[in-house]
Amino acid sequence: MQLSKKDTLERAKLACKNTLMETLQIEMIDFGEDFLIARMPVNSRVYQPDGVLHGGATAALAESVGSFASHIFIDTDKFFVRGIEISANHLKSVKEGFVYAKATFIHKGRTTQLLEIRVTDDADNLISICKLSTIALPKK
Template sequence: MFNKEEFLKLCNEWSKNTLMQTLEIEYIDAGEDFLKAQMPVNSRVHQPMGLLHGGATVALAESVGSAASLMFINPEKQEVRGIEISANHLRSKREGMVYCTAKIIHKGASIHLWEIKIVDENDKLISLCKLSNMVLSRRDR
């Protein structure tokens, strides 16, 4: 059975000492078919014109979409790799917070497809992304 609190705690723990921690991505909600996170928009994620960098937006989307696939695998036996991501940046953002929600479109045995929406505090769409993840047998590290 899916335990939301345990899953969010796991995602936030796994983010320590990674790009997700650097970008201050925090996983805040989850359900049977979605995962949601937030990220502050400030100078650390700006491009030179003082706007949210598209690369930071894509890093947020891939982080959330990849973590979301963990809901559907056995992490002791399997692992996830993002294999393709596309992003349409529709609105700019200078400061505040963005919220990223990944919703499953296709949950196959070896491929997961996610629709990922990034919105601002007023639920205005900032970016729309699509992520394909491959599910692999876990390899010894």
């Protein structure tokens, strides 16, 4: 049985309870056949000392949405997903509002996946571009 979009996003919200995603207030907000979008508020929780979005928080957002994208597109009864490498290029700073991370697949293999995550601000300016490699491992 395939879940509705609303039910899938609700399950994502529940999966984030008591995790880094909840701490950073990361929320999965939309997905389609080959993408997933999450958002994170930019506030003092995610600032670096000079009051702008910390690159580490951006990388955490990117890894969260990319790993979750891999997760929702595999058979989770048989496999679990782990991130194995992430790279991030930060292009612009943000002081307030939200940042949005859209993960799309570059490669969707049976074992390894490669995703591009574009992080944008409320005005759709490109803030960071990230690449994430994930691996699907069999559950024992």
